[in-house]
Amino acid sequence: MRHKKFFIGLAFLCFIVIGVIFHFRRDIVVAPIRCDVLEADTTFSDSGIKSVYHIMLVDNAPYLEHNIRQCLETYFWKNVCLDSLERYEQYKIYFYRKTKYLTLDFKEGGQYNPVYSHWDNTMDWGNHYADELGTVSYYRRTDGSVCYIVLIYDSGWGIRMLVDTAKSEMYSEDCKNAKSLYRLKMKELKIVDNEI
Structure with a gap:
């Protein structure tokens, strides 16, 4: 009887360990993230400020914040060239986790399919605060210095x-x-680029 309880306990412990490993598999082996563009825009203001923003849906985001940061920064620097940073005063990418309800079909004011709520099925960004992964932003000041957040x-x-x-x-x-920031991040993230 004692051996039977031991083996049941051991089987239960193995089941929990396998479940934890499966859940955190994206953090154990951190792979490059797969993103789809949900929305993108380039804006020219009256004051002459040129800015770009993208809203990206991430299909395979990790769960630990350190790994999320590494993935988002690597994606940003692999997909933004030095020429773009020198051309625009602001460049920002918003990252969201792709879910059952936050897909490429999301259009604020539309209707969720499948149904999100029978009380109010209207697509709203307010329903997706928990799906936000983060933002990567670049700002160039009037004196040419830059801020990266x-x-x-x-x-x-x-x-x-x-x-x-x-x-x-x-x-x-x-x-x-912009050039010194670009060189710094390429070196820090070990990204090879011909522009530097």
Whole structure:
């Protein structure tokens, strides 16, 4: 009887360990993220400021915040060239986790399919605060110096009910110009690029 309880306990422990490994598989082996563009725009303001923003849906985002930051920064720097940074005063990418309800069909004001709520099925960004992964932003000042900001939102370790939408971590860097920031990040993230 004692051996039977031991083997049941051991089987249960193995089941839990396998479940944890399966849940955090994207954090154990951090692969490049797969993103789809949900929305993108280039804006020219009356004051002459040129800015670009993208909203990306990430299909395979990890759950640990350090790994999320690494993936978002790597994606940003692999997909933004030095020429773009020198052309635009602001460049920002918003990253969201792709879910059952936040897909490429999302259009604010439309209707969710499948049904999100029978009370109010209207597509609204307010329903997706827990799906926010973070933002990567670049700003060029009038003197040519630049500011680079990474904001990572709480992931709740991959459990939506545990996400604290008020919690976030911010990282920032200032450089004398876009080229020095570009070189710094390429070296730091070990990205090979012919422009540097």
